[in-house]
Amino acid sequence: MQPPLRRGPTGECVNFIEQLTSFVGADDPYDYRLSDVRELQLAAAHQRFERARGAMPVLDRRASDCGIEKITQVRDLVPLMFSDATYKSYPDSFIAQRKWNALGAWLDALSTSAGAAQLNYDGVTDIDGWIARLADHGHTVYVSSGTSGRCSIFQVSQADREMDVRGFRSAWRWKAGVQPDRSRPVFALMPRSGAHRMMDTFGIVVRDFGRPDATYFLSDTPLLVSEVNRMARLSKDIAAGTATPGDIHAAELAVAAKQAASREAMRRMGEAVTRHRDEPSFFVGTWAPMFALAQAAKTSGLVGGLHPDTLFQTGGGLKGAVLPNDYREQIESILGLKPARNLSLYGMTELTPFMPQCAAGHYHLPPWHVALVLDKSGEQLLAPEDGRVSGRLAFFDVSMDGHWGALVSGDHGTLQLTPCACGRRGPSLLHDIVRYRDLPGGDDKVSCAGTIDTYVRGVIGGETL
Amino acid sequence: MSSLTGTVVGKVIKVPHIVHGKAVFGDAVEHRSRVGDLFLTPKLDLDALVRPRSEPGPAFEVPLREILDLLGETGRRLNLDTNPHLAEALDLISASSRHSRRVVENTYRVIGQTFEPGALGYQVERELGPGVIDGWVPVYKPNAPSCQVRAFPPRLVHIMAGNGPPAASISIIRGALTKGINLLKLPSNDLFTATAILRTMADIAPDHPTVRSFSAAYWRGGDEAVERLIYRPQYFDKLVAWGGEATIRHALKYVGPGFELVQFDPKVSMSMIGREAFCDAETLERVAGLAAEDVNMMNQEGCASSRHQFVEGDVKEVDRYCAALARQLAVDRFWGDGKIWKTPADIRDTVEGLRFTGTHAVFGHYDGRGLVVRSNEPVDFHPIAKTVNVIPVASLRDAVRYASVATQTVGIYPRERKAEVRDALANAGVQRVVTLGSAIGLATTGQGLPHDGFLPLQRLMRWVSDEESE
Incomplete structure (x- = not known):
């Protein structure tokens, strides 16, 4: 595909963002020459920057602080990068003390739309209620969590949700030439509902593909943020010494009950997988639960894999989960997962585009997603050598509308600017992406300074969204 | 550097x-x-x-x-x-x-x-x-x-x-x-x-x-x-x-x-500053200097380095203290640099988010000269790289509940008020009570004292x- 760079006549207002995102409808949105779209990317990036800056006080401050007025080169984006700390910066005490308007003021400062600070939150008793009240007034708030138990909270717009779903449909067409037609048994390794992107837009993909009488979720009870939050608060109370042994025991029991329930849910889903073994099905989930599901299917008697037209949508790191080294081989051999029918994705929850993996193992960037490779500190843009550059991955999602889409990731990776072995000419990321915190070493850098976290022995490990 | x-x-x-x-x-x-x-x-x-x-x-x-x-x-x-x-x-x-x-x-x-x-x-x-x-x-x-x-x-x-x-x-x-x-x-x-x-x-x-x-x-x-x-x-x-x-x-x-x-x-440390600090402008600046001394020991990389400071006063007074502390953090000291490496991005981004809550105030800079965040409750992040979290309290006794088994050193101003809180602090788990500005002591004069x-x-x-x- 040769993307045309349309420019309006002088003085005409051109929507560069739309020009760029319209490639989502192309036959192969990942086959383009970066040099052909760079100019359009920068024009669109500047347009996005101007719009967001006018609406987001946090971005406006940052831009003033670092003296960036115009995006004319990729380098200009570096000082404007947020980290995931931005969307985790709310004080826990606002939630514990139910200061919903203050939390709303915080959300407004980090969103392109305003109004959360002024809403009436009468009767709201927890964070889930706060999110629901916002939803009633047209604000879609997503919550996500790392393994630390501290959730990111951010707002997306209707346009973002639509773009997300278009992205998935485009990726499936690209990967396997599949059009969803609500015909397949679907195994979704997540709860049916919740204030999380997975349950919202992934849920649409699930319904797209799923035959209504054969769509399975891990749980029918909604995923509650307050539950995660309660665990984080208990951690705090343990640190402060205000949690009693009884409180800790109750939390242990709750965690054990939850784990037992998920084991049971996994067992039931494993049976369903075996029941539907002869139909072309659809699986969606991250690697750790996918591995558990494969085990459960095997236990329920699955041999010889599944229908050959079965599709898998996978992705996400292991997030600290410990799996056997050959977990992928095991999943492949039990479920019969084939690379050609597996849409493996890399992306950041806070940003819309997911990058699908090609046959050569690279994750491909669509034109509306600009990848930057920075030094470990996230401050310096690194220059490619021989078409490749490795370091801290950062992204600018030009399509992102509800909040500022320039984000530094916690991941180390390699960006390739030369054509991929799969034949596509666009930029791609090599598959060896790893979280900085999982890189080895550093144990013997001993210092007498510590944090309170050292003093909290976890009962609550692995509780993530 | x-x-x-x-x-x-x-x-x-x-x-x-x-x-x-x-x-x-x-x-x-x-x-x-x-x-x-x-x-x-x-x-x-x-x-x-x-x-x-x-x-x-x-x-x-x-x-x-x-x-x-x-x-x-x-x-x-x-x-x-x-x-x-x-x-x-x-x-x-x-x-x-x-x-x-x-x-x-x-x-x-x-x-x-x-x-x-x-x-x-x-x-x-x-x-x-x-x-x-x-x-x-x-x-x-x-x-x-x-x-x-x-x-x-x-x-x-x-x-x-x-x-x-x-x-x-x-x-x-x-x-x-x-x-x-x-x-x-x-x-x-x-x-x-x-x-x-x-x-x-x-x-x-x-x-x-x-x-x-x-x-x-x-x-x-x-x-x-x-x-x-x-x-x-x-x-x-x-x-x-x-x-x-x-x-x-x-x-x-x-x-x-x-x-x-x-x-x-591994330990954390803090400071407690009585209302005596506000008796005149000169005293306030001097107390902020002592507090900065305790923060900036080895550029806040030690266990005795102060990270949270509880100040007896109303928000207006405490903000004056914060401004003075931000000034004092930028001063070169025997054990610390007036300007160090930049504030880590996660702290900077968190503080930028807090700035708009209406309940936090920010003093100083992200360029390594020192950063002060005033909040009603201790912040959720761990302050490093010359970042200090200042919390107003009605009385020093109210600050005791923020001490825990992880707390090593508490620097107190003025010296006379140590006796008022030291038993409560020890009860909370604290190991060392010093006069504000003397947190470094252990490394130089501590021999023969508990560690x-x-x-x-x-x-x-x-x-x-x-x-x-x-």
Whole structure:
């Protein structure tokens, strides 16, 4: 595909963002020459920057602080990068003390739309209620969590949700030439509902593909943020010494009950997988639960894999989960997962585009997603050598509308600017992406300074969204 | 000042080991630290580093007087202007240190003071009691036959901390005073200070039993191939570990009958400032200066560095204090730099989010001159890189609830108000109460006082009794 760079006549207002995102409808949105779209990317990036800056006080401050007025080169984006700390910066005490308007003021400062600070939150008793009240007034708030138990909270717009779903449909067409037609048994390794992107837009993909009488979720009870939050608060109370042994025991029991329930849910889903073994099905989930599901299917008697037209949508790191080294081989051999029918994705929850993996193992960037490779500190843009550059991955999602889409990731990776072995000419990321915190070493850098976290022995490990 | 990513030294660094007091050079093993610095060490000869229990350590029967003489002479020779080992250590450390050379040099300038024999003699007598380290001392127990007790020299492995030369000198001094056998595991963030001190001691008296009682070596912390072989009661009595949660979690695997862990826990520290600070503008500025002194020790990288400060006053007053503190943080001090590396991005981004809540105020800069965040409750992030969280309180007593088992030092202003809160603080888990501005004390004047809630020498010795000895 040769993307045309349309420019309006002088003085005409051109929507560069739309020009760029319209490639989502192309036959192969990942086959383009970066040099052909760079100019359009920068024009669109500047347009996005101007719009967001006018609406987001946090971005406006940052831009003033670092003296960036115009995006004319990729380098200009570096000082404007947020980290995931931005969307985790709310004080826990606002939630514990139910200061919903203050939390709303915080959300407004980090969103392109305003109004959360002024809403009436009468009767709201927890964070889930706060999110629901916002939803009633047209604000879609997503919550996500790392393994630390501290959730990111951010707002997306209707346009973002639509773009997300278009992205998935485009990726499936690209990967396997599949059009969803609500015909397949679907195994979704997540709860049916919740204030999380997975349950919202992934849920649409699930319904797209799923035959209504054969769509399975891990749980029918909604995923509650307050539950995660309660665990984080208990951690705090343990640190402060205000949690009693009884409180800790109750939390242990709750965690054990939850784990037992998920084991049971996994067992039931494993049976369903075996029941539907002869139909072309659809699986969606991250690697750790996918591995558990494969085990459960095997236990329920699955041999010889599944229908050959079965599709898998996978992705996400292991997030600290410990799996056997050959977990992928095991999943492949039990479920019969084939690379050609597996849409493996890399992306950041806070940003819309997911990058699908090609046959050569690279994750491909669509034109509306600009990848930057920075030094470990996230401050310096690194220059490619021989078409490749490795370091801290950062992204600018030009399509992102509800909040500022320039984000530094916690991941180390390699960006390739030369054509991929799969034949596509666009930029791609090599598959060896790893979280900085999982890189080895550093144990013997001993210092007498510590944090309170050292003093909290976890009962609550692995509780993530 | 060196760059954030460390400075590339022209040549690859060679780190010597010390085996029973003798320096061993070699480049058989290549190590790479997490930031990518390359360094070479001799091959680790575990058989040579371990002394069998069948023979007593070289210094077990040396009178304390002679050890104090050696330490005193060592202190005199630890003069940066005349000691080539120390000068070399300073060059190597400051090449890869994030602190300015001036601050690192200052820490080396005072290192000799910690070897002052009068203070060390006091420390032994205060912690162990008179005579008991030099031989069997009678103890008289009511209605019981007389007994004798000896503080017997131990066999120690030290997992050293690397955030400042005092960590090295304290380990060596304590090890020498016990008369025991000492194996120092060098930290990757200071591979040089301990060996420089040991080589200085060897220059004075190469065959001195105390010199021969010390070995020092580098292996990667937590390296099972090394630790599972030597962390055994047949070779050592105690593992003396500083900080480092990961290090301690590794070490716990080996602790068992006969092999004990002596921990100096990783700690946090704070300040409490009474309303007296607001009596006039000059006092406020001076108090903020004292508080900055406690924050900025080793650029806030120590356990005694203040991170949260509780100030008695209303929000308006406290904001005046915050502004003064931000000014004072930007001042060069003996133990800290006026301007350091930039605030880490996650703290900057968190603070930028908090700025718009309507309940937080931000003072200072992200450029390394110092940052102050005022909030109603302690912030959820861990303040580092000259970041201070200031919380207004109605009374100092209200601040006690924020102290915990993780709190080491509490600096209080004015001095007279310490008595008002010290029992409550101790009850919460605090180990050290000082006058604001004196948090550094432990490293320089602390000998003979408790450290992390216990008397370290007493804990390091093996206490042995001879009962019905007469």
